[in-house]
Amino acid sequence: MSIELDTGVRRSVLPGGLRVVTEHVAGMRSATVGLWVGVGSRDEQPAVAGAAHYLEHLLFKGTAQRAATQIAEEMDAVGGELNAFTSKEHTCFYAQVLDVDLPLAIDLVTDVVFEARCADADVDTERSVVLEEIAMRDDDPEDLLHEVFQETIFAGHPLARPVLGTEESIRGLDPAALRAFYRDSYQPPKMVLAVAGNVDHDDIVRRVRKSPAVGADTAADAVATDPAPPRSGVAQLSTSGQLVLRTDETEQAHLLLGTRALHRHDERRFALSVLNAALGGGMSSRLFQEIRERRGLAYQVYSAMGCYADTGLFSIYAGCQPERLGEVTGVLRTTLTDVATGGLTEVEIVRAKGQLRGGLVLGLEDTASRMVRLGKNELNYGRYYSVDDTVARIDEVTVGDVAEIAATLLREVQAVAVVGPYSHVDELPDEVHEVMA
Numbered sequence: 001m002s003i004e005l006d007t008g009v010r011r012s013v014l015p016g017g018l019r020v021v022t023e024h025v026a027g028m029r030s031a032t033v034g035l036w037v038g039v040g041s042r043d044e045q046p047a048v049a050g051a052a053h054y055l056e057h058l059l060f061k062g063t064a065q066r067a068a069t070q071i072a073e074e075m076d077a078v079g080g081e082l083n084a085f086t087s088k089e090h091t092c093f094y095a096q097v098l099d100v101d102l103p104l105a106i107d108l109v110t111d112v113v114f115e116a117r118c119a120d121a122d123v124d125t126e127r128s129v130v131l132e133e134i135a136m137r138d139d140d141p142e143d144l145l146h147e148v149f150q151e152t153i154f155a156g157h158p159l160a161r162p163v164l165g166t167e168e169s170i171r172g173l174d175p176a177a178l179r180a181f182y183r184d185s186y187q188p189p190k191m192v193l194a195v196a197g198n199v200d201h202d203d204i205v206r207r208v209r210k211s212p213a214v215g216a217d218t219a220a221d222a223v224a225t226d227p228a229p230p231r232s233g234v235a236q237l238s239t240s241g242q243l244v245l246r247t248d249e250t251e252q253a254h255l256l257l258g259t260r261a262l263h264r265h266d267e268r269r270f271a272l273s274v275l276n277a278a279l280g281g282g283m284s285s286r287l288f289q290e291i292r293e294r295r296g297l298a299y300q301v302y303s304a305m306g307c308y309a310d311t312g313l314f315s316i317y318a319g320c321q322p323e324r325l326g327e328v329t330g331v332l333r334t335t336l337t338d339v340a341t342g343g344l345t346e347v348e349i350v351r352a353k354g355q356l357r358g359g360l361v362l363g364l365e366d367t368a369s370r371m372v373r374l375g376k377n378e379l380n381y382g383r384y385y386s387v388d389d390t391v392a393r394i395d396e397v398t399v400g401d402v403a404e405i406a407a408t409l410l411r412e413v414q415a416v417a418v419v420g421p422y423s424h425v426d427e428l429p430d431e432v433h434e435v436m437a
Contacts (some may be wrong), residue, residue, distance in 0.1 A: 006386045009199045009374070010201040017189030017225035018214070020205055021374045021384070023196040031072060031102045031197030032371040034094035035113050038051060038192075038228060038379050039185040041165075042088045042158035043306075047172075050165015051181040053086040054130055059182075060084070060094070061122035063115040065212070068122075074108060082108060086163055089231065089308060090379055096368050099198035103207060106195075110211045113191075118182060123175040131171070134164050141254045142319065144246060145403075145419045149256040152244045153313055153415035157235055188214075192378045196370035230382045231309030234264060241436040243416045245425045253325040253420035255288065257332065257413050257435060258315030262381055264307035269402040270393045272314065272409075276305045278344050278352035278402070279335075280316055290335055291318065297328050309380075314409055315329065322420055326429030333413075333435045340410035343403030356394050412436075 003011050003066045044051050058084075062068045075082040080097035082105075093113050095105035114194040147162050154160035165173075195204055208214055237260060262269050280287040280303025291301045298320040305314050316336075320328045344352075363369050364387065377384050413436045422428055 006120070006384060009384055009386075011378070011384070012189070012201070012205050012207065013227060014205070014232045015224050016214075017187075017191075017227050018208070019192045019227050020201075020208060020376050021192060021194050022199055022201040022204055023058045023370050023374055024199055024201070025197055025370065028198045028367055029099055030096060030367050031105065031195065031199050032094060032096040032367040033102065033105045033109055033193065033195045034039050034092050034371045034375050035111070036192040036194060036375040036379055037091045037093075037186055038089070038190040038231075039091055040087050040089040041161045041163045043185065044158075044161060044181070046155055046169070048177050048181050049161055049169035050130070051173060051178055052185070053165065054126065054178060055116075055118075055182055056086045056091055056093075057126045057129060058086045058118055058122060058178065059112050059116040061126065062117050062119065063112055064117065065115060067396070071108060071112065075252060079103060080105065080281055081111075082281045088159055088161075088163060090376075092372075092375060094368070094371065095299075099134050101201060102195075102197075102204075106204065106207050107211065110193075110208065110214050113186065113303070114214055116182070118175065118179045120175045123173075123178060127170060127173070130164065131167060132166055134170065137164060141248055141250045142317070143256045144248070145256050145317070145417055147414060148244055148419065149258070149315065150419040152242050152417055153258065153260060154237070154311070155242070156246065157237055157311070158310060159235075159311065183388045185216055189225050194371045194373050194376060194378065197367035203315075211426070217432065227382075230380055233310040235263075235311035237311060241412075241414045241416075243428075243433065243436065244418070245422055245428065246417070246419045247421070247423055248419050249421050251421065252319045253322040253418060253422075254319050255325060255329060255332075255418055255432070256315055256317050257329075257416040258313055258317065259409055259412060259414040261305060261312040261314040261409055262307055263310050263312050265309075266307075266312075268405055269307055269312075271304055271397045271405045273356055274349060274352045274394065275339075275344070275402050275406055276303050276314070277355050279303050279339060280350045280356055281352065284351060286339070286344070287316065287332070287335060291328060293332055295327075297331065298326050298421070301328075313378050320421075321387035325418075325420070326431040329429065329431040330436055333431070336410045339406050341407070343399065343406055348401050349397070349399050353394055353397065357391055360390060
């Protein structure tokens with residue numbers, strides 16, 4: 001039985017606990033299918049750090065039905081895209097194809113996820129690829145900075161673990177440990193099949209039920225299993241601040257500072273979204289205007305927010321010439337203090353809301369974005385939030401709501417990370433040390 005969640009959006013739960021959520025988009029010639037697994041880097045034990053992302057690579061190396069080359073050839077033959085991504089809380093395997101090729105996409109994605117061989121030789125081959133990806137991240141100062149910052153601000157919490165793992169952990173992962181992680185984590189109650197485009201819900205459910213890869217978990221006589229509930233809880237985190245330097249002979253100094261913020265079940269997250277957009281979300285934002293347009297101190301400056309199941313973060317990034325790092329940090333601190341004590345103007349709030357509304361709607365112009373929205377809503381909240389729902393919540397945010405959340409979050413900087421040409425933290429400008437005072 002399926003439930004209609006919104007116009008064109010339907011949901012079914014199969015006997016084994018796999019959820020199927022679809023959105024029919026009239027007029028689209030494409031379709032995107034994504035099989036989401038509610039497992040990410042925060043679910044790993046230290047001995048298997050990086051396993052979730054490692055599996056993202058490994059599962060494409062061959063199944064009981066297809067060799068790796070056959071998987072690639074079948075998708076290339078229809079001009080589609082087959083890929084995957086891993087985050088701290090989930091992994092997604094997806095395929096984007098023409099609507100007429102949706103049966104193939106469903107077959108390929110379910111085969112890869114449920115029937116992967118995880119052979120010893122493939123584990124060794126992909127080990128080198130993952131190590132290259134870690135090296136590539138470390139060669140990008142901004143990517144490295146974000147990793148160092150999250151390790152610092154979430155120290156002692158599973159969210160501090162890097163999605164890619166570490167060079168040491170990846171070298172130490174053996175095939176048996178990876179297969180055990182795969183077997184324990186990739187269970188239908190933890191999964192969501194999200195499909196968007198010119199699709200028919202009942203047809204997709206029928207195909208998934210008949211899929212040899214999904215197997216008995218979807219059979220009509222299977223024992224009914226409830227889906228796993230959305231993550232929740234309250235994180236236990238230290239409040240002490242920390243300044244971390246990663247020495248790198250870069251042309252620029254890269255700075256990231258911020259604080260822990262709201263989890264995704266906190267109703268104030270909509271006010272935080274407006275604050276983020278107005279403070280550092282675009283060219284008209286206060287930080288961009290103060291640091292780049294008025295003073296020309298940096299080419300790139302922005303704020304960002306992340307909401308996880310039990311905590312979140314709010315951060316500000318700036319990249320500048322090393323000799324300007326002190327001045328940039330001083331302006332950042334002054335701006336944050338001004339907003340924490342005086343809030344934002346009504347004009348800034350209205351403009352930020354418009355930016356959020358436009359970005360939300362324009363971001364759903366393709367089936368891949370709609371698939372991601374379906375999958376994340378189901379995994380993160382156990383329900384579907386329509387675009388109208390979200391826009392309404394944004395519109396309800398008041399100047400006072402934003403001022404309240406700014407006063408709560410912007411008065412204290414809990415972590416600062418710097419990547420740049422400094423050999424010791426004592427070489428950093430005084431303003432960097434003082435920003436947490």
